[in-house]
Amino acid sequence: MRVLVVDDHEDFRDMVSHFLKGLKIKIVQCASGNEAIEELKNGVQFDLIISDYQMPEGDGLEVLKFLASNKIQSKFILFTSYEGLQLPVQYDHFLGIISKYEFSKLSSLIIDIKAGCHATN
Numbered sequence: 001m002r003v004l005v006v007d008d009h010e011d012f013r014d015m016v017s018h019f020l021k022g023l024k025i026k027i028v029q030c031a032s033g034n035e036a037i038e039e040l041k042n043g044v045q046f047d048l049i050i051s052d053y054q055m056p057e058g059d060g061l062e063v064l065k066f067l068a069s070n071k072i073q074s075k076f077i078l079f080t081s082y083e084g085l086q087l088p089v090q091y092d093h094f095l096g097i098i099s100k101y102e103f104s105k106l107s108s109l110i111i112d113i114k115a116g117c118h119a120t121n
Helices: 010-022 033-041 060-069 103-116
Strands: 002-006 026-030 048-051 075-080 094-099
Touching: 002 010, 002 033, 010 026, 010 103, 026 033, 033 048, 033 060, 048 060, 048 103, 060 075, 075 103, 094 103
Parallel strands: 002 026, 002 048, 048 075, 075 094
Antiparallel strands: none
């Protein structure tokens, strides 16, 4: 399983990556939505993308719009501290918005996805 972690805060990316490495998941980190979109444009495929919502150089919504408009099949989680966020984008592989204060919920979801993932990336 290959996961892209997108957040402008290095400490947060490192925390999520540390957890994922413990699950033997391959991780790529990006510091902005624009950087993540470049990875995707280069044909890199991910089973799951975990993205922050608000970042100065391309936000999580831009990443989600790129996935939807290019029909990319990666599962997507928006991980943010914003409450009550409504997204104007439809994306079949969107798993939801999880509060950054609910890391245990994110952890459980990743474990469930990994258990059901048959990709050998």
